[in-house]
Amino acid sequence: MNHTWPSRLLGVAVPLVLALVVSVVLLQLAGAPPFEALRLLGDGSVGSLAKISDTLSAWVPLTLAAAGLVVTFAAGLWNIGVEGQIVAGAIAATWVAREMPGSAPVVITLMLVAGVVGGLLWALLAGVLKTRGGVNEIFGGLGLDFVASGLAIYLIIGPWKREGIASTSGTDLFRPEAWMPTVGDAQIPVIPVVLTVLAVVLVYVLMRGTRFGLRLKAVGKNRRSAHLLGIPTERYTLAAFMVCGALAGLAGAILVSSVFHKLVPAVSGGYGFLGILVVLLAGYRAAWIAPIALFFAAVAVGSTQLSLRLDLDSSLGGVLQGVLVLLVILLGGWRAVRSRRSTEHAAQEEP
Numbered sequence: 197m198n199h200t201w202p203s204r205l206l207g208v209a210v211p212l213v214l215a216l217v218v219s220v221v222l223l224q225l226a227g228a229p230p231f232e233a234l235r236l237l238g239d240g241s242v243g244s245l246a247k248i249s250d251t252l253s254a255w256v257p258l259t260l261a262a263a264g265l266v267v268t269f270a271a272g273l274w275n276i277g278v279e280g281q282i283v284a285g286a287i288a289a290t291w292v293a294r295e296m297p298g299s300a301p302v303v304i305t306l307m308l309v310a311g312v313v314g315g316l317l318w319a320l321l322a323g324v325l326k327t328r329g330g331v332n333e334i335f336g337g338l339g340l341d342f343v344a345s346g347l348a349i350y351l352i353i354g355p356w357k358r359e360g361i362a363s364t365s366g367t368d369l370f371r372p373e374a375w376m377p378t379v380g381d382a383q384i385p386v387i388p389v390v391l392t393v394l395a396v397v398l399v400y401v402l403m404r405g406t407r408f409g410l411r412l413k414a415v416g417k418n419r420r421s422a423h424l425l426g427i428p429t430e431r432y433t434l435a436a437f438m439v440c441g442a443l444a445g446l447a448g449a450i451l452v453s454s455v456f457h458k459l460v461p462a463v464s465g466g467y468g469f470l471g472i473l474v475v476l477l478a479g480y481r482a483a484w485i486a487p488i489a490l491f492f493a494a495v496a497v498g499s500t501q502l503s504l505r506l507d508l509d510s511s512l513g514g515v516l517q518g519v520l521v522l523l524v525i526l527l528g529g530w531r532a533v534r535s536r537r538s539t540e541h542a543a544q545e546e547p
Contacts, residue, residue: 210527214523215516215519215520215523216234218519218523219234219515219516219519220234222515222519228502228506228508229506232506233502233506233508236498236501236502236505236506237494237495237498237499237501237502237513238494238498239498239501240497240498240499240500240501241493241494241495241497241498242494242498244382245380245381245382245384246381246382246383247497247498248382248384249378249382249383249384249385250497251490251493251494251497251498252384252385252388252389252493253385253388253454253455254493254496254497255389255392255489255490255493256385256388256389256391256392256447256450256454257282257447257448257450257451257465257467258467258470258471258474258489258492258493259392259395259396259474259485259486259489259490260392260395260443260444260446260447260450261278261282261443261444261447261467261468261470261471262471262472262474262475262478262485262488262489263392263395263396263399263443263482263485264278264399264439264440264441264442264443264444264471265278265440265471265472265475266399266403266475266478266480266481266482266485267399267402267403267412267436267439267440268436268437268439268440269416269475269480270403270409270412270413270416270436270480271412271413271415271416271432271433271436272415272416272417272419273326273333273416273433273436273437274333274334274337275319275322275333275337275436275437275440276333276334276337276338276341276468276469276472277318277319277322277333277336277337277338277340277341278319278337278440278441278444278468278469278471278472279341279344279345279464279466279467279468279469280318280337280340280341280342280343280344280345280464280468281315281318281319281344281440281441281444281445281448281468282315282444282445282447282448282451282463282464282467282468283341283344283345283347283348283448283463283464284314284315284317284318284344284441284445284448285310285311285312285314285315285318285444285445285446285447285448285449286311286314286348286448286449286451286452286459286463286464287314287344287347287348287351287448287459288310288311288313288314288315288445288448288449289307289308289310289311289314289448289449289452289453290351290356290367290370290452290458290459291310292306292307292310292374293307293370293371293374293452293453294356294367294370298373299373300372300373300374300375300377303373303374304373304374304376304377304453307374307449307452307453308391308446308449308450308453310449311445311446311447311448311449311450312442312445312446312449313442313445314445314448314449315441315442315443315444315445315446315447315448316438316441316442316445317441318340318344318441318445319437319438319440319441319442319444319445320434320437320438320441321340322336322337322340322437322441323433323434323436323437323438324434326433327430327433327434345461345464348459348461348463349364349461351367351459352364352366352367352459352460352461356368356459364461365460366456366458366459366460366461367458367459367460368458369457369458370452370453370457370458374453374457375453375454375457376388376450376453376454378454385450385454387454388450388454391446391450392486393486395443395446396482396485396486399439399443399482399485400482400483402439403482404482408432408435411427411432412432412435412436414427415427415429415432415433444468447467448463448464451463451464451465470492470496470517471489473492473517473518473521474488474489474492476521476524476525477520477521477524479528492517495513495516495517496513496514496517498513499513499514499516
């Protein structure tokens with residue numbers, strides 16, 4: 197085992213424990229029984245097969261978005277447009293579900309492919325705006341997020357509106373052939389989980405064991421130096437956007453085919469923005485994406501029990517997630533300051 201794994205595990209475990217301690221204090225100040233609230237969080241997310249299924253359904257798009265963001269972060273890019281890429285993938289998959297005939301395996305496969313292509317092209321647009329138009333990826337991505345959301349709403353209340361109804365609740369339900377198959381009465385989303393695991397493994401291998409990953413990291417560390425060394429920085433920037441967009445689009449296709457069974461305005465569910473927090477907590481490492489995203493998904497799903505059982509706002513789950521990320525950032529900054537001071541002290545002691 198790599199000798200750095202214990203320190204990496206400690207770097208995740210310490211903020212998690214501190215976040216739980218802070219959460220207990222906050223719950224106590226709010227007048228809620230903290231340990232009962234934490235028990236309900238666990239029971240609401242993994243207390244039965246049906247709840248595990250719900251947690252996995254939330255874990256899949258979050259993990260796919262985070263896995264894609266690992267690639268763009270490695271290239272030094274803040275791909276805030278990942279939300280729009282999820283929506284673009286959902287729209288493309290919805291078009292297939294509505295327009296393409298065929299059996300369930302054919303339709304679902306085409307939906308997944310369309311989602312990948314839709315997300316990829318939407319991300320490529322953000323990449324072109326940056327590389328050719330000089331638009332910062334944060335502003336370009338946010339703008340495209342609004343465009344994608346607006347396009348989804350237009351389609352829902354316009355061309356794809358329900359028969360006789362102009363409602364923002366979503367399109368008509370897809371025909372049965374466009375529903376992602378599940379396993380058992382608990383409706384375990386096996387196919388989405390398998391695709392997500394494969395995507396995480398692909399990103400891990402891509403970033404650790406390929407020339408592409410090495411060059412991409414070089415672009416992220418110092419774009420100008422990478423260009424002087426002969427690395428086509430524009431091409432690698434676009435490639436990073438495309439990989440992230442493809443995974444985000446896949447998440448969008450899975451959401452409409454496996455979760456909603458239709459296109460809804462808020463189809464992205466904030467998974468893109470939450471994916472950024474997951475990547476920050478993972479230290480930009482693909483190996484930690486899946487378990488950390490599972491924790492976030494469990495908290496998000498389990499927090500509904502707080503309002504049902506304790507009459508607390510379910511947003512407390514988001515508070516726990518936010519506290520965790522804030523502690524990671526603070527501890528990371530503290531370690532950086534300690535490392536810099538140690539380096540300066542060692543330099544002063546040299547003869």
